[in-house]
Amino acid sequence: MMARIGALTLAALLSASVVGCQKPGEKEQNAEGVANQQATDTQNEAARKVAAAQAAADEKIAAARADFEKAREDYRHSKQVDLDSLNQKIADLDANDKTATGKAKAQLDAQLPAIHAQRDAFLNDLKSLQFATPASWDNARTRLDKEWDALHDSVKSAP
Numbered sequence: 001m002m003a004r005i006g007a008l009t010l011a012a013l014l015s016a017s018v019v020g021c022q023k024p025g026e027k028e029q030n031a032e033g034v035a036n037q038q039a040t041d042t043q044n045e046a047a048r049k050v051a052a053a054q055a056a057a058d059e060k061i062a063a064a065r066a067d068f069e070k071a072r073e074d075y076r077h078s079k080q081v082d083l084d085s086l087n088q089k090i091a092d093l094d095a096n097d098k099t100a101t102g103k104a105k106a107q108l109d110a111q112l113p114a115i116h117a118q119r120d121a122f123l124n125d126l127k128s129l130q131f132a133t134p135a136s137w138d139n140a141r142t143r144l145d146k147e148w149d150a151l152h153d154s155v156k157s158a159p
Helices: 002-020 026-099 102-131 137-157
Strands: none
């Protein structure tokens, strides 16, 4: 009888434990679902932060490009105004060449072709400035400034 009571007790305990427990793996599945949801939320938040950072970077890049475009156009305009003024001086030299005689005419005849060539080269480089990139801007501007100085000095030294 004792064996029977022990067997019944054991069977009752086993039945109670089977009824009281969740399905095998359900707890792990729930934990995995929660972890997956957290990972998805974290990925979404990271994607939002990346998109916001990219938008801010794009705005800064656009502002820098606009500033560069403005600086380049201001410089180009300034040099064009200077060139217009210098062109008037060159036109005066051309007119003087037609009426000059002797040594003055010989000097003008010698200098005017070089002055015209320098002006044409400067004008071509000034026009090409619109294609200068931010990376090539410093070199282009330095080259143009040197050309301008040489042209200006040539016109100034002409008789």
